[in-house]
Amino acid sequence: MDQKILKGLLNPIRMKIFQFVLMNKQATTAEIAKELSDVPPASLYRHLNKMMKDDILGVYGENKIRGVYEKIYEIKNNPLNTINKIVDEKDRDQLYNVCYTFAMSILMDFGEYLKQDEFDLKADKIGLRSIPMYMTDEESDVFITNMYQLINQANNQESKEGRRLRKYSFAFMPTEEKE
Secondary structure (H helix, E strand, C coil): CCHHHHHHHCCHHHHHHHHHHHHHCEEEHHHHHHHCCCCCHHHHHHHHHHHHHCCCEEEEEEEEECCEEEEEEEECCCHHHHHHHHHHHCCHHHHHHHHHHHHHHHHHHHHHHHCCCCCCCCCCCCCCCCCCCCCCHHHHHHHHHHHHHHHHHHHCCCCCCCCCCCCCCCCCCCCCCCC
């Protein structure tokens, strides 16, 4: 798997762009800008260019608006398909690389957070937890379903004043009990 595609989507703004284009099949720069209204135009263009360079997005076409061409984007490479293929094939090395990339993205995000002049872990609601839980497969299914319902509620909220972009990352897996 091309790791740059997966790494590119671990950025929360790029993930929002990806989700918007994926849900709409295609999207113009103006439509993406409206959806991500809290992202400054220069940053938005930088993210779009990075996604094109990383082969996540491609240009489907262009609209001519008052003499200026506006790009229409579509998904070029959906890394979720690649991850699903790796999962189906049970390729241990590739699975490890996916997990490694995920874990490193969390460390990079936390490193960026710590670079701020002022930070307050409590006020910013930073949570780093590993919580062991005993569950049957059925209880685990209910837990996961409930978590996805909560995630989807939060993920479908629009950007507006008072809301900060937050990234929720988690891993859920069986483990062996250790003394």
